[in-house]
Amino acid sequence: MSVTIDLATMHQSAEAASRLMRVLANADRLMLLCQLTQHELCVSELEEMLDIRQPTLSQQLTVLREEGLVTTRREGKKIYYQIAPGPALAVMQVLYQQFCGAEA
Amino acid sequence: MSVTIDLATMHQSAEAASRLMRVLANADRLMLLCQLTQHELCVSELEEMLDIRQPTLSQQLTVLREEGLVTTRREGKKIYYQIAPGPALAVMQVLYQQFCGAEA
DNA sequence: CATATAATATATAAAAATATATAATGATTG
DNA sequence: CAATCATTATATATTTTTATATATTATATG
Numbered sequence: 225m226s227v228t229i230d231l232a233t234m235h236q237s238a239e240a241a242s243r244l245m246r247v248l249a250n251a252d253r254l255m256l257l258c259q260l261t262q263h264e265l266c267v268s269e270l271e272e273m274l275d276i277r278q279p280t281l282s283q284q285l286t287v288l289r290e291e292g293l294v295t296t297r298r299e300g301k302k303i304y305y306q307i308a309p310g311p312a313l314a315v316m317q318v319l320y321q322q323f324c325g326a327e328a
Numbered sequence: 329m330s331v332t333i334d335l336a337t338m339h340q341s342a343e344a345a346s347r348l349m350r351v352l353a354n355a356d357r358l359m360l361l362c363q364l365t366q367h368e369l370c371v372s373e374l375e376e377m378l379d380i381r382q383p384t385l386s387q388q389l390t391v392l393r394e395e396g397l398v399t400t401r402r403e404g405k406k407i408y409y410q411i412a413p414g415p416a417l418a419v420m421q422v423l424y425q426q427f428c429g430a431e432a
Numbered sequence: 433c434a435t436a437t438a439a440t441a442t443a444t445a446a447a448a449a450t451a452t453a454t455a456a457t458g459a460t461t462g
Numbered sequence: 463c464a465a466t467c468a469t470t471a472t473a474t475a476t477t478t479t480t481a482t483a484t485a486t487t488a489t490a491t492g
Contacts, residue, residue, distance in 0.1 A: 245353035
């Protein structure tokens with residue numbers, strides 16, 4: 225039950241956490257994830273909803289994919305994005321509470 | 329009870345949230361805040377605990393100060409830092425749970 | 433008081449990481 | 463193969479990080 229944590233361990237955890245924070249440190253990506261917490265959506269739907277240009281959108285989605293925050297599924301020409309389970313989801317919930325009105 | 333949120337409003341919230349994420353998107357700053365969630369500490373104590381060079385430390389603390397995540401108190405030559413209440417604290421708690429072992 | 437020392441902050445500049453626009457490329461379907 | 467949906471490449475602008483040097487503030491001492 226020690227309170228002091230080994231520095232190396234703490235550093236590792238901090239690196240991992242800061243990496244997630246870095247992915248979330250962009251309004252476009254936050255909005256994308258926020259939409260995806262509700263239900264899966266394809267790229268063109270996201271583009272229309274959020275008014276982000278298509279290449280930029282695709283680049284941000286690539287970041288989310290590479291960091292494992294979303295998974296994809298192809299259906300014909302469309303690619304559907306879903307949010308993946310993990311720490312990101314927990315953080316998104318807190319952010320929603322804190323910044324988008326906590327409805328009790 | 330509408331599910332769709334106004335785009336402009338969402339964008340504003342996302343900007344605010346991403347701004348917080350940006351501040352937390354750095355391992356040094358996360359470790360600093362993590363220490364400060366326990367109790368206030370002065371700069372030299374933080375420097376020793378975390379093994380960060382003094383100017384770097386001071387620069388990171390300035391970021392935290394300017395973003396309102398910490399407050400300070402001078403005592404003689406020393407300046408003590410405390411964490412400020414707000415959304416950052418809520419996020420830090422989730423990060424601790426998720427990345428530093430959730431002890432049930 | 434003048435000066436030394438300790439604790440912290442700021443300035444500046446160079447390097448690294450991110451973001452974004454435009455243009456080009458890939459995949460799928462009819 | 464033309465049209466649609468999406469990704470990648472390239473170039474450029476912007477932001478962040480960090481190191482070195484310097485400044486500030488408070489205390490202590492001769």
